[in-house]
Amino acid sequence: MVAKNGLSRFFNKVITGLHYDLKKALNIYITVLMIVPIAYFAYIALALTMNSTGLEVYFKKSPITTVMFIVSLMDLIVAYVLAFRKKVLLSNRLTLVVIFGILTIIQLLVGNMISVILGLIVLYLSKSIEISTKQHVDRQSLTVLVCSVPIYLICTWLLLTIELK
Numbered sequence: 001m002v003a004k005n006g007l008s009r010f011f012n013k014v015i016t017g018l019h020y021d022l023k024k025a026l027n028i029y030i031t032v033l034m035i036v037p038i039a040y041f042a043y044i045a046l047a048l049t050m051n052s053t054g055l056e057v058y059f060k061k062s063p064i065t066t067v068m069f070i071v072s073l074m075d076l077i078v079a080y081v082l083a084f085r086k087k088v089l090l091s092n093r094l095t096l097v098v099i100f101g102i103l104t105i106i107q108l109l110v111g112n113m114i115s116v117i118l119g120l121i122v123l124y125l126s127k128s129i130e131i132s133t134k135q136h137v138d139r140q141s142l143t144v145l146v147c148s149v150p151i152y153l154i155c156t157w158l159l160l161t162i163e164l165k
Helices: 003-018 022-051 054-060 063-084 086-089 093-110 113-128 139-164
Strands: none
Touching: 022 054, 022 063, 022 086, 022 113, 054 063, 063 086, 063 093, 063 139, 086 093, 086 139, 093 113, 093 139
């Protein structure tokens, strides 16, 4: 109980210092999920130009780059879906908690710490949405997430396998 109160006080201080509300935190999360893959694609393009190699050769040289490329594509798709389902997420606490709980765990597994921190902030701020007894998890949002989870898990397994060699 003491640890929970300490963590809660810490999040309160951070969030009040940043002047975050749920909508702002959700927008920042979506923006980060959209911008990071674009920056990663630019990095790959720059590396290809500097090495004067093709994409296939570059991916064969660096399997981690290949896996992270797939993760970046998935992040872009998830950000796209979150952007269009934002209204549902902001009005349905159960959907928000389920979606961001799973996303935060997945982002932790693939090593995207910025998204993990922002996901925790969104989860913490979800307490501002009132709970009604008729709330259920939005099926459209959940479908995209359920379809993307196996890909993220395979990428996590590949990252662990590559790192252990």
